[in-house]
Amino acid sequence: MDDAEPTDRGQVDPRNRLNDLTGREWIYALRSVIATRYPTSGVEGYAHALRRGHPSPKPPQLMAELIRFFTKRGDRVLDPFAGVGGTLLACAIEGRQGVGIELSAEYGAIYREVCQRLELEPQTVVVGDARRLGDPSFIDQQLFDLILTDPPYAQMLAKPRTGERKKRGQGEATPFTADPADLGNLGYWEFLGELRGILASATGLLKPRGYLVLFTKDLQPTPEHHNMLHADIVAELRSLPNLTFRGYRIWHDMSQNLYPFGYPFAFVSNQVHQFILVFRKEA
16 A cells, blocks of 8 residues: 555644654654555656656656655755656755756756646756766856755666566666766766765755755675665765765655566565665765
8 A cells, every 4th residue: 555644734843944844744754665656647647658768767756755854945956867857846846946967968858848748847957967066167056955866876777688577578778878977887886986976066065964865776686796786875975074874765666567586496586666865964
């Protein structure tokens, strides 16, 4: 069963400087697992037929839930890997000011078409490489209240499908872009280093006590490495000054199909979840 939000808002605590939530809404937002099945058609699909032009579009409703917890109305939100604009759509829905960086002009165009179809005010999209975040000529250096993003994971989508998915005709690799600058085309360890550099620049634009929230999904383990990407990202980002790891939530995407991986020889997990890693800038 999908999660159900509380219907009685309760009281707003005047000491709350983080968000506009009441105590009851705050408690609901602290659940460690978000189990959802978001619609892909109709009004609640938010033009999914267009957004699916990206290999991994995030549901605007999910991003909106995170934005409601980590910001107040009118706050500024940065997404260094904007894709087709799940974060930016959520900003428009929730009355926040969104700025997205997107390497692909094609994905930026899809986002603008989605806004037109949904009759939503487009947020700011800068087409270019997020490695330039610290450059004042690339992006306004005004500080943000939240960084919310879903990076392209190290070669996860660029690898050809094998096993059960290949049998079902899903053997073609679907990388985010063909651009060699795309983090999704980098090897595992190179990806981690580049991600750390980009997020170091991004957190330079984050207000003190502001949060960095990012999605990640683990890869299947190999004999050489455990491939728990979420753990390696945490280890990498903990080395950034004034950035502390505050924990994670898990998004269980209930719309994911299940496959008999490994059958009948070995255990291979169906990964139907993603980690939502939460960091805070302390100063």
